[in-house]
Amino acid sequence: MATSFDAIPTIDLSLADHPDTRAQLLGDLRHALVDVGFLYVSNHGVPSPVVSDLVSALFALFRLDAETKRAVALENSPHFLGYSGVGSEKTSGAADLREQFEFATELVATWREGLPLYERCGARIRSWPKNDARLRGVVERYIAELSALGERFLDLVAQALSLPSGTFQPFLSDQHRLKLVHYPESTASDPSGQGVGPHKDSSGWWTFLLQASPPEVRGLQVLNKAGAWVDVPVVPGTFVVNIGQAFEVVTGGVCKATTHRVLSGQRERFSVPFFQGVRGNLTKAASVGALGAHFAGIRGDGSAEELDPVGSQIDSAFLKGKYDTWGESQLRTKVRSHRENGRKFYGEVYEQYVNDDAS
Numbered sequence: 001m002a003t004s005f006d007a008i009p010t011i012d013l014s015l016a017d018h019p020d021t022r023a024q025l026l027g028d029l030r031h032a033l034v035d036v037g038f039l040y041v042s043n044h045g046v047p048s049p050v051v052s053d054l055v056s057a058l059f060a061l062f063r064l065d066a067e068t069k070r071a072v073a074l075e076n077s078p079h080f081l082g083y084s085g086v087g088s089e090k091t092s093g094a095a096d097l098r099e100q101f102e103f104a105t106e107l108v109a110t111w112r113e114g115l116p117l118y119e120r121c122g123a124r125i126r127s128w129p130k131n132d133a134r135l136r137g138v139v140e141r142y143i144a145e146l147s148a149l150g151e152r153f154l155d156l157v158a159q160a161l162s163l164p165s166g167t168f169q170p171f172l173s174d175q176h177r178l179k180l181v182h183y184p185e186s187t188a189s190d191p192s193g194q195g196v197g198p199h200k201d202s203s204g205w206w207t208f209l210l211q212a213s214p215p216e217v218r219g220l221q222v223l224n225k226a227g228a229w230v231d232v233p234v235v236p237g238t239f240v241v242n243i244g245q246a247f248e249v250v251t252g253g254v255c256k257a258t259t260h261r262v263l264s265g266q267r268e269r270f271s272v273p274f275f276q277g278v279r280g281n282l283t284k285a286a287s288v289g290a291l292g293a294h295f296a297g298i299r300g301d302g303s304a305e306e307l308d309p310v311g312s313q314i315d316s317a318f319l320k321g322k323y324d325t326w327g328e329s330q331l332r333t334k335v336r337s338h339r340e341n342g343r344k345f346y347g348e349v350y351e352q353y354v355n356d357d358a359s
Helices: 013-017 019-035 048-062 066-070 117-121 133-160 245-250 284-290 292-296 326-337 339-345 347-355
Strands: 010-012 038-042 082-084 099-104 177-183 194-199 206-211 220-223 229-231 239-243 260-263 269-275
Touching: 010 013, 010 019, 013 019, 013 038, 013 133, 019 038, 019 133, 048 133, 048 177, 048 206, 048 269, 099 133, 117 326, 133 177, 133 206, 133 269, 245 284, 284 292, 326 339, 326 347, 339 347
Parallel strands: 010 038
Antiparallel strands: 038 239, 082 099, 099 177, 177 269, 194 260, 206 239, 206 269, 220 229, 220 260
């Protein structure tokens, strides 16, 4: 009997371009989807200047003065976009030792009273640090490239799971989100604090993560089926890709959102997660029903019983079916993570969201 995974597989997307290697790619991808939930993608087609321009922008961005950062504070945004400081976001009930800028695909604001409250989140960010046109261009090019990569990847995922290309696109939103994240070096005597607490991604369909620090800087870990934490080291030229909670629901639990965390360390670390958006009006019933019969016949390799005592305690409103739509469960997650925003902009649901428990 095989053991649970102890390393993250790499999928070379260029193999899809050749008929004699495409079957190998789809088989490897299927294993990563069903039995791991995390993977690297290489030869992904995102132009290297788009990536390097973003990495170069990170260092200057996080060294802006406090006043400039406050001018675009996330706490002033009903869309949960902008800057948030170290300790201002919580995961698993504890403060995360990170600061970040959050951006999104820009949309025209159309929300009005009477529409679902979660639709208020989907709008454009009003300002950029120092109204920096160059940064805006860098970020928007990166979002566009990752949006395109995400759709290409979804077609391969569908084929790996014996479904037609295009099967998963109807679940997508027209807005995707991007975080630029800085984990300062830890000043504590024990540096292995919470960069981000254990969680399953609830911000999108799939996550595409750029680890933007040198290979010797570590921090990201995933929980395998044996209940052990596995390092996800930096592999230059790749993105780390992982399953979000909505995809787990749509696949009937066949493709699980793997629990992961980030440890703080003695060196600062930069990362850039891109969250592929899910349409807000997607219901739990529609998610389960759309492809339920297909996924009822698919199982993992059965090589290891899943032991995830951490994951079983993780807040996961949509997975557990407590809220009917993805949009409401996502708004709930945002309010619980950024409580000042919740009090300020979503007072009518604030107490309900912060006091319930969907773990």
